[in-house]
Structure formats: structure tokens, C-alpha cells
Amino acid sequence: MTGAAEALLVGLDEQQRVAAETLLGPVCLLAGAGTGKTRAITHRIAYGVATGVYPPGKVMALTFTSRSAGELRGRLRGLGAGGVAARTFHASALSQLNFFWPQVIGGSMPRLLDSKARLLAHAADTIKLKLDTATLRDTAGEIEWRKTSRLSLDEYATKARILPPALTIERMVDLQRAYEDVKDQRRQIDFEDVLLAAAGMVEAEPRVAQQVREQYRFFVVDEYQDVSPLQHDLLALWLGDRSDVCVVGDVSQTIYSFAGASPDYLLGFGAEHEDAVVVRLEENYRSTPPIIDAANRLMRGRPGALTLHPASELKGAVPTVTGFDSDGAEARSVANSIAAELASGVPPESIAILFRINVQSQVIETALGDAGVPFVVRGATRFFDQREIKEALMLLRGASVNTAIEPLFKTVSDVLRSIGWSQEPPEVRGAVRDRWESLNALMRLAEEAQDGTTLRQFVDELFERQAGQHEPTMSAVTLATLHSAKGLEWDCVYLVGLCEGLMPISYAKDAEAIDEERRLLYVGVTRARRKLALSWSATAASGRGQRQPSRFLADLR
DSSP: OOHHHHHTTTTOOHHHHHHHHOOSSOEEEEEOTTSOHHHHHHHHHHHHHHTTSSOGGGEEEEESSHHHHHHHHHHHHHTTOTTSEEEEHHHHHHHHHHHHHHHHTOSOOOEEOSOHHHHHHHHHHHTTOOOOHHHHHHHHHHHHHHHHTTOOHHHHTTTOOOOOTTOOHHHHHHHHHHHHHHHHHTTEEOHHHHHHHHHHHHHHOHHHHHHHHHHOOEEEESSGGGOOHHHHHHHHHHHTTOOOEEEEEOGGGOOOGGGTOOTHHHHTHHHHSTTOEEEEEOEEOSSOHHHHHHHHHHHTTOTTOOOOEESSOOOOOOOEEEEESSHHHHHHHHHHHHHHHHHTTOOGGGEEEEESSGGGHHHHHHHHHHTTOOEEETTSSOGGGSHHHHHHHHHHHHHTTOOOOOOHHHHHHHHHHTTTOOSSOOSOOSHHHHHHHHHHHHHHHHHHSOTTOOHHHHHHHHHHHHHHTOOOOOSSEEEEETTTTTTOOEEEEEEOOOBTBBTTBTTOOSHHHHHHHHHHHHHHHTTEEEEEEEEEESBOTTOOSBOOBOTTHHHHO
């Protein structure tokens, strides 16, 4: 073993090291929240490359979001495994379709549909249905669930989950059939069709299967608890009769069942692969013992749940639970608490406010604005879609062709100053300050770049981040739904709106849906490193109706 390979194992704990050194055959990493799963899998891949077991071009790391794929690529590059492909299932399948479609079917691939809603509205018109936006949105969700579950329309008719009041099961099936007809007439495919078509080509065309399997020999699948039947089947087709696959997941973080995800594949991996090595990562490096204790109590006794153990004996406050008379009082209290923390020197980017649904953010945004607290809403306008960021990227790209050799920091600051950035933030709040914060995030990336990074390399990295929506950290408090907070962490987390009807959500009726809500709250709890504040209010912002605290709070008090 080379010194470089051995160095990749330094700093891994005992179980992480077992995971990194088990390079061949089926491997299942059951990795709890905060246990260093990304570190384990990136060091495993890099160790495989460094020891010569993995040719870099033969390895595929699969995940579920462009952001996660971008993070994996960045970490692998830093570990000397930059030649390894890290993509989402969709990106990998789309790449294969673009390559094989002209050979197998002929002509160019159909155009990818960016949104189902508009086309669904046209499909509804063809069968003389007038539907509102909410019904179209629910129908789009049902189409996605049907396809990822690999159900035909006839099979779906016996298993439909959500029927909006405006539709009977017969009309729902008619609408989905009309949607498929309109889509075919326009020569378009949706995101689920990408996976279905890729699977179909590998299944039906032996030479496609051969080429795909020759290209990639070793697979790593992150967030395996979120895999759908369609993704599971596609992965099996990519593998063929081989078994060099490592899956990583945590049953307690299954929060996408509504989209077809099933933890059964993670739980059943050992049965599916009889010679599988199963490694449990339960040493939590993220949170203080009181937060870990709360998380464990929330999931105690649940099938497949891991028990987290604190990696250190760091002192930490016990999570607080506070009730308020109204949403407004709750929001003002949270905003004032955060303002006090910022005044004491706590950086705003280390704080997050998490909630169940987007509409809850409105009253919080107002309270934060009144308290003078900078914030960013995750899932609003994407960082790289902002006008000032697009302008900055174009100017930086233009500057990168200049042959003058200057320190990266100076060149980037000169470019950003030309469009309004300054070393000191503007004192005013609002759009001017928001623009400055965005440009300053680019400036911080330049400051954090490794010594010797050229402007061209820096610009290339920015455009790679843009492609993967790997956004830099803004100097602002984060507002996010629990779903969009997955995979992130902050020193201080405020979980608000923890009342019946919001957590669990009102439409979670059966035991399975309630369990998913519990897991969603678990994701929120395990985002916190040092401080966790839980709250609920008795009255909604509208002032109508009395609410009760969430049933889950009994386990967290």
C-alpha cells in the first residue's frame, strides 16, 4: 500500500475504516445522521482509486440532487479521485439516452419537459375537463408516483393514492392517458420517462447493456433509503450479473415516500445480496449529547432505526420546547432571540429556522425584517439565477482570458467592485443589501480558494457549481422547509410550528403517513449542532381556530 493510500484512512473511525477498506462485493452502510457518511464514501472511493482497485473512469457515484452530486465531485477531486463520475440518477440516465437514442431509435432524443402542469392543462382541455392549479399539481404528483412505482395505467387504477375532489378514478386515468397522448404528439418526455427509457434500452438492447456495463464497473449509491422501484430496477440493469455496489442510507431519514421512495430496498439489501457486508455508522460527530438524546427518543423502537452515540462529551443545552399564543408571537420571539445572538457575535449563517410548509415563512420573514436580521429563503430564487451573479460570472469569465498574472483575490475583488461590491457592507437593508450579500458570497469563495488557484480554475469551479446548483453559503439566517433542509446542518436550529395539523400535517391520516412525518421531524432535529429550540403556537396567523401541540413533542421534552 502506498503512503498516499494509507493517508486516506487516517482520521477515520473504526467503522468508517471498515467501510473504506471493503472495496469489492455488495456493501451496505447504515449511516445515521451526522455520522460522517459522505466522508466514509468519498474516502472509500479515493482509497479504491489510490490502491489501484478502482480505475477512476469505471466508478459511478449516484445521488439524488445536483447539489449532492456537486459536493461529491468536489470532495473526490480534493482526495485525488477527480476522474470519478458523480451524478444524479436522472443525469446519468439522460447522458445514456442522448448517446444511444440516435443509434437505437434514430434521430435526436425528444425534448425534455420542464414542467407537467402546463401540458396537463392542455390534456385536460382535450377531454373537456376544467381543473384548478391544485388539482393539476396533485395529478402531476400522481403521475410521478405511478411511473417511479413502475405501474401501468391499468395497475394504477387499482392503487391510486390521491384523488382530488374534481376527479373520479376513471377521470384521473383518462387525464393521465390524455397527458401521455399530448406528450407523445409533441415529441416530449418527462423526467420519469428518462429513467423508464434508459431502463427500457438496457433491458431490450443487448449491445446497449454491454456498453453501459463496460463503462461503469463499480457503483456507490448515496441516500439509498430514498430509492424508488424504478431507480432500484435501473441500478440492477446497470450492474447486470455483477455485485460491486455500495449503498448508503438511513431508514430514519426516509422522507420522500410520497414520490415513490421506499426504505424496503435498504432494509432488504442483505436479503437481496446474501454475501453483503453491512456496516453501521452510529457515531455522531455533529450534535451535542442532549440533541442526540432527543433524536434517539423520537425514533426509539422504529423499524430499522439506528441509535446515535455522541462522538464527544461536548456540553450542550437541553432542547427547549416553548408554546405561544399565536404565530406572530412565536415569530417575534424567534426573531428577537436570533437578533440577540447576532449582537453577541454569532454569525447569521450558523442559524436556521425550519418549518413544515412554505406558507409558514411569511410571518417569520416579517418578524426577522422588523428585527433587522438578514435572512435567505432556501428554495426561493436560486443563487446562480440572480441577475447580479450572472453578470459577475460573465465578467469573471471575460477577465480569465487576460494574460496578466495577479493574485486571485485582487482580480475577483476588482471585477466585483465594478458592479457595486464594496469591502464594507451597506448600512441599508433591502434589495441593496441583498445584492451585496450575494456578491460577497462570491468574494468569500475567492478568499477560501486554495493557494495557487488561477482565475481560470476559479471561474471553471464557479460554472461547475452553477451546473450542479451547489450554492455558496450566504451571510444570513436560513429559512427552509424540513424537506429542503435535508443534508444540511447549522449550529443553532429553531423548529417552529410544531402543532397538530402542521406536524404531523393535516392530510397525514394513516399510521404510515404519520411515521413519515415523525421521520421528517427527526431530520429537522438532527440538523442542529449546538442548540435546538422547538416551538408551537395555539392560534394561526389568520386568528381562526385553536391548535394543540404536536404529539411528537411528548418524546422531545
